[in-house]
Amino acid sequence: MDLEFKHLLPEDFAPNSRVWVYQCSRQLGMSEALQLEPLLEEFIEQWQAHGASVKAYGNLFFGQFLVLVADETAGAAVSGCSTDSSVRFVKSLEARFNVNFFDRTMLAFYRKEKVERLPLGQLQYAFDNNFIDADTLFFNNVVLTKKGLEESWIIPVKNSWLAKRLRIVA
Template sequence: MEQTIFDTWRELVPADFADNSRVWIYQCNRMLMMSEALQVEPMLEDFVANWKSHGAPVKGYANLFFGQFLVIMADESATTVGGCSTDSSVRMVKEIEQRFRVNMFDRLSLAFLVKGKVEMLPVHQLQYGIEKGFISPDTIYFNNLVQTKADWLNKWMVPAAQSWLASRYKPLTTV
């Protein structure tokens, strides 16, 4: 079986961050074009290089995955990330939104991996997607609610039947 980027993304996650490092995932309402992604990269690098909490540098990481998911991570083993430093990350995400005319705060849109592509589905259309066979218990769901590095590595891309969706949409439970 051919290996895809969806199989190798974990290689981009820094090994030197603690498993309990805090993670925030922002899902873009569309895939960024290559030219946009190339502009986002230095914005993320600059943010991480200057990220501080109460004047102390934050051991941070930020990257764009699959052109659509902005992941920010902070290893709090040395410096705890407070409200102001979290707010600064949100401001950076809002800057990306404004510059590229995208939405990264829509929590009512779900992302799935379908036929090798990230596909978005509004939550109110999920039942329809299940009934039409677009979404099955085995369809990979991007669980952007993960909060730690360990959960990001192990519970971000999961079959829909292993996510919170299965408790709300009975057809997603495996038989």
């Protein structure tokens, strides 16, 4: 599995463009991903904030991570109703594909050439039993900006917020 994704991000979006990463409860199949694509494109084209179009980008990465990006330097600031509309859109995808995009207690790691999910409650056990280690790549879905997505989304556990929780000394 190729983890390269940066070349897919729009170059003309500001580094401080806002980012939302929604991790799917399972990898979507190819037919599901192909069904999702036009729905995502339609949402991005119609996304508005205070009556103005949002300069937006969306993509499904690795069949599991729905990423929305909004460049607020283009004029429309995303807040309130526009944020609610994006959440409604993601909720509609959940219903359509029978998945969960809002379970923040499920973590994702890159192991053995694939994305593997692990409940937060099993993190210490997984670390203690070498399922993951300090160098295992972690999908840090709490990134907030395009720059953060590019630099801090897929990082070793030792460089993430998990390091403190696991008491990894850098």
